[in-house]
Amino acid sequence: MAQGVFAITEQRDGELRKVSFEAVSEGRRVADGLGADLTAVVLGSGIEGLAEELKKYGPDKILVADDAALADYTTDAYTNVLAELIQSSDPAVIITGASAQGKDLSGRLAARLDAGLAMDCVEIKLDNGNLTYTRPMFGGKIVAKVEIEGSPQIVAIRPNVMDIVENSKEPAIEKPAVQVGDLKTKIIEMKMETGDKPELTEADIIVSGGRGTGGDYAAVEELANELGAAVGASRSAVDEGWRPHSDQVGQTGKTVSPNLYVACGISGAIQHLAGMSTSKYIVAINKDEEAPIFSKADFGIAGDLFEVLPAIIAEVKKLK
Amino acid sequence: MDIVVLVKQVPDTESLVQIADDGVSIKTQDIKWIMNPYDELAVEEALQIKEAQGGTVTILTLGPEKAVETIRTALAMGADQGIHICDPAAEGSDALAAAKLLAAALKDLPYDLIIAGHRAVDEDNYQVAAAVAEFMGIPQISMVNKVVVSDGKITCHRTIEGGTVVVENSLPALFTTQRGLNEPRYASLPGIMKAKKKPVDVKTVADLGVDGGSVGAANRKVKIKAFNLPPERQAVRMIQGEAAADKAAELLKILHEEIKII
Structure with missing residues (x-):
């Protein structure tokens, strides 16, 4: 009988990513609810130190899969190693982040294990030992409640949504021998943007600009800089070539859940609203008082963003 | 180079989605149906590779009868032939079962490369393509915004948070598309006329040799309990x-x- 919870963590360049702490914290909560043990799994090369960091979030056991071939994520090596660890431990529930890595990995893993997968979940509910997963569909226009039959159940959690809870324990740390298997993928190069701008899906604050910017993002960027925020864009702004595709928020772009989303000159097309409606607080700035964006916002300013944004920037500077 | 593109018909992203009376599906009347936007990128990329290197482009879809419209759209863009898995027994399949059906259809097809959208914008599962690659025993490369195919190898720029990873695989392989890969062409009028004469092969679950007890709404591993509107x-x-x-x-x-x- 399958039992126990696995939380699969994610590291890049030997540093754990934030979604890892979310996965382990959520794993602890689920394991407690099921009366089961939580195992955190970390994969990489020379990453023993990461186990120390994971202790804080309360796993009963930490599996450290350490191999040169696991230094950077590849679908084949990670799936091979995890499938073996999962088959030998037989957990009932597997939690991972719905990050770029987690989405790629969990789809492959689910097929290998013939397991049901709930992707991009924003909530896990426990009711008498039954788990129900809440996941947005249709780009957030629908919120579905799903259950998974059989085991293991794989759940990929949306980054930036679940709480990180410290819950220090003294877990058993194991370093199992791993077989990375026959590897087909060769990593040629990692091209990472420099600077410490947060990534859109992980940012606490997003300042987003749309058609109303007319392509002039100076004020949007300055406000984002002042707030340590990421810059987002509407589809029309991306289609105009004003911003790269990677900045696009919406049903055909990224779905984001920051604490604060500041929409500047964005009218609020239905497919844009779908992508940001799970933000905790939404501020809309738009010339048109009738713009649909105001129907989804908590706070609104009707006005010209080229007057309003500099005034906001000045106020933010006063706080420092 | 023989390329298979996986496509899906989905509600237009500009559509308002309403919950049907059963509480676990959406109202399908009044919806405009389109090719999944990420699949358009997949069709375009396949056509560009074919134009540069020769070969064939086959469109593979799973869906109800009207999903053939999406195949016709891809054929009008320039693809050569279509395969439509169309069977009431397959309707409502979850991602894993859909992938099983697609993989079963692929077993009878020659291919060097499979291209798919990274997700369908209806169920947002991000899963079918990865599962198809697993069932075919080939590598997958996800969310690709640049690709070079030559000498039996494929080099992909895979988008991740804050950057891209350039990876190389040998063919056959599967990759999924991300915005920025290309600008999908519109079907031309002659293209639309030609598309009407291009072959579309219709397959049932039984034709594919797939156990009917493992697919369809009744056999979902991921059971939909309720649809709600966002608060x-x-x-x-x-x-x-x-x-x-x-x-x-x-x-x-x-x-x-x-x-x-x-």
Whole structure:
């Protein structure tokens, strides 16, 4: 009988990513609810130190899969190693982040294990030992409640949504021998943007600009800089070539859940609203008082963003 | 180079989605159906590779009868032939079962490369392509915004948070598309006329040799219990003030002192 919870963590360049702490914290909560043990799994090369960091979030056991071939994520090596660890431990529930890595990995893993997968979940509910997963569909226009039959159940959690809870324990740390298997993928190069701008899906604050910017993002960027925020864009702004595709928020772009989303000159097309409606607080700035964006916002300013944004920037500077 | 493109017909992203009376599906009348936007990128990329290197482009879809419209759209863009898995027994399949059906259809097809959208914008599962690659025993490369195919190898730029990873695989392989890969062409009028004569092969679950007890709505591993609309926000609080500076000061007061978010 399958039992126990696995939380699969994610590291890049030997540093754990934030979604890892979310996965382990959520794993602890689920394991407690099921009366089961939580195992955190970390994969990489020379990453023993990461186990120390994971202790804080309360796993009963930490599996450290350490191999040169696991230094950077590849679908084949990670799936091979995890499938073996999962088959030998037989957990009932597997939690991972719905990050770029987690989405790629969990789809492959689910097929290998013939397991049901709930992707991009924003909530896990426990009711008498039954788990129900809440996941947005249709780009957030629908919120579905799903259950998974059989085991293991794989759940990929949306980054930036679940709480990180410290819950220090003294877990058993194991370093199992791993077989990375026959590897087909060769990593040629990692091209990472420099600077410490947060990534859109992980940012606490997003300042987003749309058609109303007319392509002039100076004020949007300055406000984002002042707030340590990421810059987002509407589809029309991306289609105009004003911003790269990677900045696009919406049903055909990224779905984001920051604490604060500041929409500047964005009218609020239905497919844009779908992508940001799970933000905790939404501020809309738009010339048109009738713009649909105001129907989804908590706070609104009707006005010209080229007057309003500099005034906001000045106020933010006063706080420092 | 023989390329198979996996496509899906989905509700237009500009459509308002409403919940059907059963509470676990959406109302399908009044919806405009389109090719999944990420699949358009997949069709375009396949056509560009074919134009440069020769070969064939086959469109493979799973869906009800009207999903053939999406195959016809791809054929009108320039693809050569279509395969339509169309069977009431397959309707409502979850991602894993859909992938099993697609993989079963692929077993009878020659291919060097499979291209798919990274997700369908209806169920947002991000799963079918990865599962198809697993069932075919080939590598997958996800969310690709640049690709080079040559000498039996494929080099992909895979988008991740804050950058891209360039990876190389040998063919056959599967990759999924991300915005930025290309600008999908529109079907031309001659293209649309030609598409009407291109072959579309219809397959049932039995034709594919797949056990009917493992697919369809009744055999989902991921059971949909309820569809809800996202919670409504409280009515917007419009910030009043004479000048922009007054409004800005008021907003900052709220964000800093009231909800303490900055």
